[in-house]
Every structure is written in structure tokens, then in C-alpha cells.
Amino acid sequence: MTGKQFSSVWLREPRKATSPGLSREEIVNAAVALLDEEGLAGLSMRKLGAKLQAGATSLYWHVSHKDELLELVYDQVWGEMSVPEPEEAGWREAASALARSMRIVMLRHPWSADLLGRMPALGPNALQIADRLRRIFISAGFQGIDVEYAGSALTAYIYGMTTPEVAWNTVMGERQYDADEMRAQVARVVKDFPGMLERINLDAYDDPQAIRETAFDFGLTSVLDGLERRLTT
Amino acid sequence: MTGKQFSSVWLREPRKATSPGLSREEIVNAAVALLDEEGLAGLSMRKLGAKLQAGATSLYWHVSHKDELLELVYDQVWGEMSVPEPEEAGWREAASALARSMRIVMLRHPWSADLLGRMPALGPNALQIADRLRRIFISAGFQGIDVEYAGSALTAYIYGMTTPEVAWNTVMGERQYDADEMRAQVARVVKDFPGMLERINLDAYDDPQAIRETAFDFGLTSVLDGLERRLTT
DNA sequence: ACCTGAACACCGTTCAAGT
DNA sequence: ACCTGAACACCGTTCAAGT
Numbered sequence: 001m002t003g004k005q006f007s008s009v010w011l012r013e014p015r016k017a018t019s020p021g022l023s024r025e026e027i028v029n030a031a032v033a034l035l036d037e038e039g040l041a042g043l044s045m046r047k048l049g050a051k052l053q054a055g056a057t058s059l060y061w062h063v064s065h066k067d068e069l070l071e072l073v074y075d076q077v078w079g080e081m082s083v084p085e086p087e088e089a090g091w092r093e094a095a096s097a098l099a100r101s102m103r104i105v106m107l108r109h110p111w112s113a114d115l116l117g118r119m120p121a122l123g124p125n126a127l128q129i130a131d132r133l134r135r136i137f138i139s140a141g142f143q144g145i146d147v148e149y150a151g152s153a154l155t156a157y158i159y160g161m162t163t164p165e166v167a168w169n170t171v172m173g174e175r176q177y178d179a180d181e182m183r184a185q186v187a188r189v190v191k192d193f194p195g196m197l198e199r200i201n202l203d204a205y206d207d208p209q210a211i212r213e214t215a216f217d218f219g220l221t222s223v224l225d226g227l228e229r230r231l232t233t
Numbered sequence: 234m235t236g237k238q239f240s241s242v243w244l245r246e247p248r249k250a251t252s253p254g255l256s257r258e259e260i261v262n263a264a265v266a267l268l269d270e271e272g273l274a275g276l277s278m279r280k281l282g283a284k285l286q287a288g289a290t291s292l293y294w295h296v297s298h299k300d301e302l303l304e305l306v307y308d309q310v311w312g313e314m315s316v317p318e319p320e321e322a323g324w325r326e327a328a329s330a331l332a333r334s335m336r337i338v339m340l341r342h343p344w345s346a347d348l349l350g351r352m353p354a355l356g357p358n359a360l361q362i363a364d365r366l367r368r369i370f371i372s373a374g375f376q377g378i379d380v381e382y383a384g385s386a387l388t389a390y391i392y393g394m395t396t397p398e399v400a401w402n403t404v405m406g407e408r409q410y411d412a413d414e415m416r417a418q419v420a421r422v423v424k425d426f427p428g429m430l431e432r433i434n435l436d437a438y439d440d441p442q443a444i445r446e447t448a449f450d451f452g453l454t455s456v457l458d459g460l461e462r463r464l465t466t
Numbered sequence: 467a468c469c470t471g472a473a474c475a476c477c478g479t480t481c482a483a484g485t
Numbered sequence: 486a487c488c489t490g491a492a493c494a495c496c497g498t499t500c501a502a503g504t
């Protein structure tokens with residue numbers, strides 16, 4: 001309709017990093033802090049302005065709209081991930097490390113789960129990880145476009161798995177629920193599906209932390225095994 | 234902080250489905266229509282009220298807040314998915330069908346990608362799919378909590394893969410970009426990573442549709458192979 | 467039982483104006 | 486070059502009041 005042009009902060013020159021006024025770095029750091037404290041819904045241009053002791057609208061000089069700000073903080077998140085050089089560590093080791101690192105960072109910055117997969121990842125940190133990801137599957141022996149397919153499958157698994165975990169933590173963090181009461185409520189709603197009732201008592205509402213980590217590794221091993229199989233056939 | 238209680242539309246009795254006034258069904262249908270037209274950001278209580286020829290705040294009688302409305306439309310989406318009975322179709326066939334169906338539905342209702350994995354799925358339709366998912370991996374031979382692990386891995390892959398696809402479509406749908414120009418812009422930003430430059434010309438910006446489907450199937454086969462391997466070791 | 471309007475406390479963004 | 490305040494067009498939600 002409106003004919004909006006494709007745009008990204010990373011496709012235009014940043015404001016000169018000169019001395020006076022707010023720097024991009026200051027803004028991003030304050031934004032990340034605010035996001036960590038109050039979540040994605042808690043980040044408003046007004047609050048961020050206040051945090052920087054500036055007028056709410058001053059930010060629009062450094063950033064053309066809120067989405068650009070989000071692109072900036074998004075890349076900051078990619079910068080927190082650590083992935084070993086695949087040529088040294090071996091591809092499976094590197095892939096596992098990437099997966100676990102991505103999960104940890106998402107759990108540390110719950111709001112990042114809302115950005116992952118929805119926002120162009122063209123920032124320098126994101127590109128660095130993307131390059132390492134590519135080299136992981138190159139060194140595994142994939143060729144041509146399969147390198148990309150394998151990479152997509154891995155990252156899809158990682159954040160597809162971690163997003164619900166983050167959402168769960170967020171809901172649970174706001175109020176400590178009684179495990180038995182939750183079980184009872186879910187049981188009520190699930191009563192028409194007898195097979196699912198048993199399962200409710202299987203998985204512990206009590207220590208989700210450990211279970212979720214096991215679940216993550218279970219799936220990760222499966223994905224890597226499945227990808228490895230593509231190489232031999 | 235606020236001590237918010239865990240709550241869900243599905244945990245309390247609905248308003249009586251009596252004759253007068255708005256019905257839950259009317260509301261949900263109108264909401265889905267509005268979402269399809271204008272996306273998640275386009276759904277406001279005010280607009281939905283107007284669409285129903287009602288005051289904006291009338292909705293609060295049927296729904297205690299916007300999140301409950303979203304839970305309702307969310308379950309509607311689950312209702313559009315079709316999964317064969319795993320005991321008849323065989324587990325791999327059923328799993329593939331579920332995956333493809335989920336992807337299609339997400340592409341049809343782009344806003345659903347923003348809800349998946351973030352919202353409790355306790356509605357009747359969601360539970361039905363969850364039950365089928367469970368039976369898929371039961372009939373595959375998984376036992377105990379592994380049934381759940383396998384199910385989580387599969388669904389994580391599906392929406393981890395489809396969410397970026399939906400986001401891409403949304404961005405692209407607003408304006409038709411020139412494929413060559415996009416390539417050039419990405420090339421500029423990626424210039425420090427020589428290995429990635431080649432890749433840009435590999436994957437066609439021209440027919441993403443077909444490529445994305447191939448990518449989806451590639452990863453799906455891998456995930457299923459990897460899960461199958463858990464059974465034999 | 468169901469709906470209304472006014473009101474409250476917010477949003478992102480634009481823009482003329484200031485220094 | 487950088488920042489400001491006022492203003493515009495929105496939000497979700499509450500609540501007293503209506504029928």
C-alpha cells in the first residue's frame with residue numbers, strides 16, 4: 001500500500017561519532033538496560049529519552065524510528081554470543097557451542113526472543129555469527145546451497161526451542177505458582193485427552209530448569225545427527 | 234512485582250452462549266478477519282469494536298483483556314491445522330503432514346507467527362494437535378519423557394523455520410524490491426566476509442518461494458532422521 | 467445481562483523552533 | 486549539528502452510568 005522502502009540502520013552511514021551530544025553507543029547501552037529491566041513492552045522512546053536525560057524526541061536525530069533502535073540492540077545481542085572457530089573445534093563441537101551460547105543469551109535477554117527471526121540481521125555482530133555458522137557446515141562437508149539449508153535448520157531449532165522457554169520464564173517470573181495447583185488446572189482443561197493426563201505428572205513443574213536443558217540437548221543431538229546423515233547419502 | 238495470577242481464557246467459564254448481544258464466535262471471527270487484513274499491530278480493541286458495530290469497550294464484557302482475545306484467535310489458528318491419525322498414517326508421514334500443515338497455516342495468517350511459542354496453548358484445538366503430536370511419537374516407539382522431547386524438537390523446528398519466512402514475506406509484501414538492488418545492498422554490508430559474498434549469488438532472491446520450501450523439507454527430513462536415530466541407540 | 471462514553475495514562479512520530 | 490516542546494493520532498483499560 002504505502003510503498004515503504006526496504007531499509008536498515010546498517011544500510012546507511014551512522015551519525016558522525018563526534019564528541020558532543022548522545023552517541024549511538026550510549027543510546028544502545030541505555031536501551032539494553034531498559035529492556036533488561038522492563039522487557040520489550042517497557043521500552044518506549046519517552047522512557048529511553050528520560051534515562052538519557054534528554055528530551056524524548058531527541059533520539060529521532062540518531063535513529064530514524066524505533067525499529068532502527070531495535071536493530072541496534074538486536075545486534076548487540078548477537079555480540080554476546082560466542083562461537084569457536086569451526087576449523088579448529090570441529091563442526092559438531094562448534095555447532096553445539098553456538099546452540100548453547102545462543103540459548104544462554106536469549107535467556108539472559110528475554111526480549112531478544114521477540115526480535116530473533118523477525119528482524120533483518122545485518123549488523124556486524126550478526127554477520128560474524130552468520131559467517132561462523134556458514135563455516136561450520138562448510139567444514140562439515142556440505143556444499144552449495146546445502147550449507148545454507150543446514151544453517152537454517154540449526155538456528156530454527158535453537159530459537160524455536162528457546163522462545164517458549166523464555167516465554168515460560170517470563171510468565172513464571174511474575175508470580176511463583178504452586179506446582180500442584182498448576183497441575184490441577186491443566187488437568188482440568190486436558191480432561192478429554194486421557195493420554196495427556198499421564199504426561200502431566202511425568203514432567204515436573206517443579207524443576208523445569210534441568211528438564212528444559214535436557215530437552216534442548218536431546219533435540220540438538222537429533223538435529224545434528226540428522227544433518228550429518230545428509231552428508232553420507 | 235505486581236503478583237499477577239496465572240490465568241487463561243480456557244481456565245474459566247465462558248459467558249453464556251445465550252441469544253442477545255455479541256457472541257464469542259462473532260468476536261473471534263471479526264478479530265481473525267481484522268488480523269488477516271491489518272496484521273497484529275492493526276488489531277486494536279477500538280477497531281474491533283467498530284467492526285462489530287459496538288462500542289470499543291463492549292468487548293471487555295466478553296473478554297477480560299486483549300491477551301484473552303489473542304488466546305481465542307490463537308486457538309482458531311490451531312483449528313486450521315490438519316494432522317492425520319498417526320496410528321494409521323505411520324509416524325513419519327503424520328509428523329511430516331503436521332509440519333507442512335503448520336507451516337501453511339502460519340503463512341496464511343502471518344500474525345500467528347507472533348503468537349506461537351509465546352502464548353499458552355490450552356485451547357481445545359491446540360490440545361487436539363498436542364494430543365496427536367504425542368501419539369505420533371508414541372507410535373514411533375518413544376517412551377516416557379522422550380515423547381515430549383521429540384515433540385518439542387519437531388515443533389521448535391517448524392516454527393523456528395517458518396517465522397523468518399513469514400517475516401520475510403511481510404517485508405517483501407509491502408514493496409516489491411528489485412532483486413539485483415537487494416543483492417547489491419547486502420553485498421555492501423557483507424564485504425568483510427568474503428565467503429558470504431559468493432553465497433549471495435547462490436540463493437536466488439528471485440524465487441524464494443521454491444527455495445524456502447526445499448529448505449524446509451531438507452531440515453524436516455534431517456530432524457526426523459535424527460529423532461529416529463534416538464530409537465535405535 | 468449487556469453495552470456505553472468519558473476519562474486516565476500512556477504510545478510513536480512530525481515539525482517548527484531554538485542554540 | 487544537535488536538541489526541544491507542543492501537537493497529532495493513536496493505544497489498553499477502568500468505571501460509573503445507562504437499559
